[in-house]
Amino acid sequence: MKKINKLLVSFFAGSLLLSTSACVKNLLDQPATTELDNNSYWQTEADAVGGAMAMYNNIKNVFHKDYFFDGHGDYVRVRAVSSISSLGTPSNGGAYWTGSTNGHYYPEGYGSAYDNMFRFLYGGVNRANYVIDNVTNMLPRLPASTENLEGIIGEARLMRALVYFRLITMWGDVPYIDKIVVSNDDVISIPRTPIEEVKNRILADLDYAFEKLPATRTPDQKERVTKAAALALRGKVNLYWGSWNKNGWPELDTFTPDAAKADQAFRDATEDFRKVINDYGLTLFRGGAPGEIDDLGKAETLPNYFHLFMPTSNASNETIIGFTHGGPGSGVSDKLMRDIGPRETESSEVNVSPLYWLADRYQSTTTGDFLPPMEQLSDRTQDAKYAADAATRPNSTLNPQTYLGRDYRMKSTILWNGEVIQRLAGLQAEGLIPYHHGVQGVNNGVRYIDYNSGTNSGYLFRKFVRNYAGQGREEGNMTWPVIRLADVYLMFAEASNEAFGPTPEAVSLVDKVRARGNLPGLKPEKYANSDLFFDAIEQERIVELVLEGHRAFDIRRWRKIEDIWGPPNGPGKFTTNTWGNNVTAYFQNKSERAYQQCYIFKIPQSEMDRNPNLRQNAPYL
Missing domain, CATH: 1.25.40.390 (Serine Threonine Protein Phosphatase 5, Tetratricopeptide repeat)
Structure with missing residues (x-):
């Protein structure tokens, strides 16, 4: 040779x-x-x-x-x-x-x-x-x-x-x-x-x-x-x-x-997809059950969806194609903790954080539908009394009670004001500490999560952030999921909806994905026609697959960039935060060519x- x-x-x-x-x-x-x-x-x-x-x-x-x-x-x-x-x-x-x-x-x-x-x-x-x-x-x-x-x-x-x-x-x-x-x-x-x-x-x-x-x-x-x-x-x-x-x-x-x-x-x-689902004995992690959820402001017990994305779940057969990382000393560890975790989890960096809009995508476990959009503060962010009032105002983004009774995947995925996460330092667990947008480090004798300005939305990710000690921020042995069974359920539903319209088989699979968030099944009006059922499928892809790298490819193949950010040469759209401030404008006065260059690469x-x-x-x- x-x-x-x-x-x-x-x-x-x-x-x-x-x-x-x-x-x-x-x-x-x-x-x-x-x-x-x-x-x-x-x-x-x-x-x-x-x-x-x-x-x-x-x-x-x-x-x-x-x-x-x-x-x-x-x-x-x-x-x-x-x-x-x-x-x-x-x-x-x-x-x-x-x-x-x-x-x-x-x-x-x-x-x-x-x-x-x-x-x-x-x-x-x-x-x-x-x-x-x-x-x-x-x-x-x-x-x-x-x-x-x-x-x-x-x-x-x-x-x-x-x-x-x-x-x-x-x-x-x-x-x-x-x-x-x-x-x-x-x-x-x-x-x-x-x-x-x-x-x-x-x-x-x-x-x-x-x-x-x-x-x-x-x-x-x-x-x-x-x-x-x-x-x-x-x-x-x-x-x-x-x-x-x-x-x-x-x-x-x-x-x-x-x-x-x-x-x-x-x-x-x-x-x-039907053969994948039916012929190989594959199951959702822990049977797709939602598991137990802790009270607001506690995290000793987290839903099954959270544990799916811990290295300890690597034996799960929900991952159909995945790349295994070697963990400490291997030279091929994952870096999830460094990119996603805050400073309080082994001095990590919050390179990746939720945008504000994600929180409103989590539906009610009672009705199975969207709740009224959460209310943000005005731009008067320096008004301390107003901010204190907002912490108890119904449906305020700063009121922890606003987040009660939502899809279990929300608590598994993001942190909002009052939620806690395991503090890790020197490969040791040092107790649960709270998150509060705008408050970092020790404040009035209480240690808060230090996120080093890594978020500008008011939220942090919990998904993929380990809650146990023993590995550094670059020593994870997570099996990175490229295709997993829940994704196959949703892709089956999408493909069959395009070919045949809503079918009981497809609706049943979407409901299985929803069940892990402790949501009721879809109401008939949500799959009355192909367009409505597509919306339900897209909703599940957003909350189920967030942070797994699918959304960008979805919106390109669906031709949705203009739907999200507005048409060419238009005002674009600002990202915002829980205070109600505009943060970053995207596609503001952008030409059609700028949009085209987002649909295909150079x-x-x-x-x-x-x-x-x-x-x-x-x-x-």
């Missing part, structure tokens, strides 16, 4: 490194396979497994911070890039997400800021191709291991499908590469492949994966994908294909929507300069 040369093409910079992970034990404690010929490696089934685990380790680095993508939407704020620019280097994945031109997480102006993501996604493609080609070459030599080796090829083809799916959701047409890249000459002239052809190749990979993958895995193989994962991703690809063909993608000027293709895609997605100029056969997306011409 030809030795891999140092790559010149920036697609693949840094992609061929093997990192180590405690979760794969000693499988990666070996020389990099990219520097070994076939006389030394790719000789045994164990070699093939080691190569596959290295592939997972590489690809997880472009998915493990998907929560930043929620900053493109309307319910999550991500702080300025400069505040997250120190999260790491290519060896641990941080640089895939940061840098002044390599990641922008505001609702506008982000389309030209993902050069690194483009590059490192192609690194993931190359890693998958490397496993596919080398394990395929092993098949004639190891006939007794054919089934297992073909299963490993299936894993690699699924990972390649996952990476290419992310590429087309962001850039549309992209070059399709299905071989190992060993030199600049291999890719210097490859043009962009039409999105439908890339989509078909993704589906072909997933067809193979479904055929060859096992139906189940042992608990110590929880990161490795199964047949259900292939079906779930295939269903999601078809759902998006249906959305693009129904709603159009005018910014991708090579794409022509087709209503018939949309209908077929929705039908195909429905069938795949091909990196460096790639355009290097490859004359690449063509830029229309909004950037």
